[in-house]
Amino acid sequence: xxxxxxxxxxxxxxVVAAVKQFTSWSYSRYKDHxxxxxxxxxxxxxxxxxxxxxxxxxxxxxxxxEGEFYLLGKTDKGRKVSPDAVPASYAGFRKELRELRKAxxxxxxxxxxxxxxxVIDFFDWANCWVRLVLDAHHLAGKRARVVDxxxxxxYLEDNLEQMELYSIGALEYYPxxxxxxxxxxxxxxxxxxxxxxxxxxxxxxxxxxRKKWRSxxxxxxxxxxxVPNPNFTCSRCPYSKRKASPDALKRGKAGVDYCQH
Ligand code: SF4
Numbered sequence: 180x181x182x183x184x185x186x187x188x189x190x191x192x193x194v195v196a197a198v199k200q201f202t203s204w205s206y207s208r209y210k211d212h213x214x215x216x217x218x219x220x221x222x223x224x225x226x227x228x229x230x231x232x233x234x235x236x237x238x239x240x241x242x243x244x245e246g247e248f249y250l251l252g253k254t255d256k257g258r259k260v261s262p263d264a265v266p267a268s269y270a271g272f273r274k275e276l277r278e279l280r281k282a283x284x285x286x287x288x289x290x291x292x293x294x295x296x297x298v299i300d301f302f303d304w305a306n307c308w309v310r311l312v313l314d315a316h317h318l319a320g321k322r323a324r325v326v327d328x329x330x331x332x333x334y335l336e337d338n339l340e341q342m343e344l345y346s347i348g349a350l351e352y353y354p355x356x357x358x359x360x361x362x363x364x365x366x367x368x369x370x371x372x373x374x375x376x377x378x379x380x381x382x383x384x385x386x387x388x389r390k391k392w393r394s395x396x397x398x399x400x401x402x403x404x405x406v407p408n409p410n411f412t413c414s415r416c417p418y419s420k421r422k423a424s425p426d427a428l429k430r431g432k433a434g435v436d437y438c439q440h
Contacts, residue, residue, distance in 0.1 A: 199224070200403055204396050205310045206341050212399040214412060217438060220405035221418050229417040239330040242268045242366065243287075243314065246328050249276060250286035250315055268330075272364050275375070279326060284317040290348045296389055298351050309396070311348045322379070323353035324360045330367050338363055338376065343388045346380035357382060409440040416440075 201208065201224060212219035221227040232240075245266040248254045252262075262280060265273045290311040291301035299307050315326040325345040329338070342361040349359035363376040380388070413419050416438065420428060423437040433439040 200401075201399050203308050203310060204399050205312075206344055209395065209399055210337060210340075212402070215408040215410060215416070216402055216405040217407035218412075218416060218418060219399065220402075221438075224405075227418065230422075235331055242266070242330050243328060245269070246276070246314060247286045250280050250284055252280070268366055269328075271366065271370050272375075275364070279315055279317075282317050282319065284315040284324075284326065286315055288313050288316055290352060292348065292351060294393075296347060296351055309344075309392075311344055313345060313348075316349065316352070318353050318356060319360070321355075321357040322360045323349035323356035323358070324362070325349050326362045326364060329363055329365045333365055333368060339378075342376075342378050343380075344392060346378075346385050347388055347392065350380075350382060350385050359385060407438055407440055413438075413440045 201212075208219060208223050211222060222229065244255075245268060248260050249264070249266060249269070251260070253259050262277055265276050269276045288311075289301040290313065291299045291303060291307040292309050292311075293299050293306055294308040296309075301307060301310055313325055314328045317324055325348070327341070327345070342363065345361045346359035349361070350356060359380045361378050361380070365374045365376070368374050414421065416422070418438045420433065420437045420439055423431065427436065431437055
């Protein structure tokens with residue numbers, strides 16, 4: 180009996196150990212892990228609460244919802260949204276948003292892919308290897324088009340990386356397409372040469388990007404230690420000891436309940 184109990188304990192420990200590593204990734208996991216492995220672990224793997232969202236994040240979420248309802252032609256409460264009712268936050272993209280709806284773009288997509296970049300259910304927890312969330316997509320002739328709405332500042336380096344991942348997803352979701360066209364609409368920025376930011380990716384380029392991103396996913400998927408990487412984001416990190424209450428600091432343990440940086 181004792182032996183059975185010990186075996187069961189060992190098996191349970193193995194399960195616990197297994198959930199301590201990432202088995203899938205997304206752009207935000209990748210980016211957070213690159214900035215600070217400990218932050219990525221606590222946020223995405225252990226799901227430690229981050230506290231209330233910032234006003235900018237709340238606003239971004241609302242604006243994305245407005246875009247989604249407009250493209251769907253109805254709100255989540257079932258109220259119809261006319262093609263003329265372009266939300267004020269999309270004023271700089273009024274014409275484009277109307278055209279996007281007219282083209283039958285699908286709103287707020289959740290794309291999942293296996294390790295071999297094959298399309299799979301986003302919610303297939305056992306087999307989904309990478310997840311992408313995007314605002315709108317459709318097939319335009321021989322091009323698979325992806326549109327993502329951006330609020331706030333422009334983070335060009337991150338945005339260009341995101342575009343690469345969207346191009347991979349677009350050609351998997353539309354295998355009949357010969358190219359992927361990815362567009363970022365910076366809703367809070369003036370229109371100009373780089374707004375919207377538009378990039379076209381050929382099949383050959385996407386093939387090279389698949390290799391690049393497969394190797395980029397390795398560090399996050401192999402990591403078991405999640406060593407903290409103190410950096411300029413520590414001052415606003417929700418897990419920093421600077422954010423912990425004096426009471427939590429007294430009761431908690433550095434490295435477990437809050438980060439010592
Ligand atoms: S405080 Fe800094 S080092 Fe610690 S988890 Fe946050 S970002 Fe990482």
